[in-house]
Amino acid sequence: MAAGPKSSALFSFGVPALFVWLWSTGFIGAKYGLPFAEPFTLLLIRMLLTLGLLGVLARILKASWPGWRGAGHLAITGLLVHGCYLGGVYYAIAGGMPSGIISLIVGLQPLVTSAVAIAVLNEKVSVRQWLGLALGLVGVCLVLLEKFGVNEARGSFPAWTLIWAALSLAGISLGTVYQKRRGTGADLVSGTLIQYAAAATLFAIGAFAFETREVEWAMPLILSMAWLVFGVSIGAILLLMWLIRRGAASQVASLFYLVPPVTAFEAFVLFDERLGLVAMVGGCLSILGVALVVMRPSP
Template identity: 75%
Template structure:
């Protein structure tokens, strides 16, 4: 039962939490600019994490470990979130952003082989390829058959690629240098580094005007508690427990789950091609995460 819980329930919970980030961004961005929205999110998260650290009497890492954690924070939170939010702000549909970021498992697996010397079997590579095909099918039905132009600027594509690079390299860097740190202390350091980046971005590029509508407040509450606290702590824990390439494969499930959420929230319909793609993605993830360990 314990093995079933950690093998299936925890990864499934992480995928669902992470998928809601695109929904939360869509709800919040009409009322604040990307870096401003993310800066507020980081500051609120830091307050909650600081209280949690006091209650749990968190063990703090040394300066060298703190430096590694700050780099991870800049990559996983700063570059990834900043890239995703600005891509959506510049007109790219959240589904297309999730497709580009959905390439992350392949990038992470390749980086894990080169940097961490992780062994990725033929079965796992096949699973990663199936995951990519599944994600492409989900989003091709929605965006590839409408006969419309892209509707977004080249800058939004660059932001999305930046997000892909950030989450991919951040996952590998965390696995290499940050697995020994306390989760709460490590998250505090990572979010602090991201907050510093968002502060620079907000003051350099934005007006920092915020319309505190009820929709923004509810969106912010979920982005802080559900995403920054729940999903990110789960991600760091999963990276600590498994190989970087196996954890990365979970991101293949995010676009299909996001599409399902969009169906219920925004009445976006899913056809047979998209549902088939979701099943293919699930099979691909299963091939990667259920790889048998050598006896």
């Protein structure tokens, strides 16, 4: 029996909403886990655990595997979407950059992705969508402006963390477009496994070359690792790959505008951080901006 219009609409909005929530918890998990392990070491452990679970899932589902050319494209996507993005975020936070500042920088991704999509994929972005992108960016800035306040926003942190933040932004932006152009024909499970294997290789090189690889197995690390593996590395990433396969790269990228407001709400619930009027207005603007970009005009 075919799904009706209501169930189809619920599915169309429900899946992106679930992805935004899962993705936003990655910042929370990183904040809990980084005091107990260095960034590349923490990410390597996360990737190895995830690869084991995906390997079992691929065997159960009898996932199909791409050829060498397809695997190469997936590996490049993995290095960008997972390797550069996660490595940049974790090292920026570990270096002293507030998580809200890094999320603001990564929140510029829709603009970068849209520009790359226009140049590489020849995607057309309407005036309505550009307006949505602009509103989304303004909303993100308002949320983070109030969340961190003037004093903390002006707090000093090492300038080199900006390099990691820029690497993260470039990785997720280019990786989203590259996945749309080169990696959409692969099985979701096997394709994600290949991407993680490439990222794990990068993290292993970084951990053994630059870090002590010492880990303090405290309960916060164990709990955060469990969530990062099951909720983010498997749940959120499989949803992201599915969304990229179904939608234009610029539309998928617009979902990341919702991550900072959702993260701000999570910080309010978990850490009792106050959400004032400015943050609420910013969140509403972000939601409106996403709606303008994602919703298709009536025929």
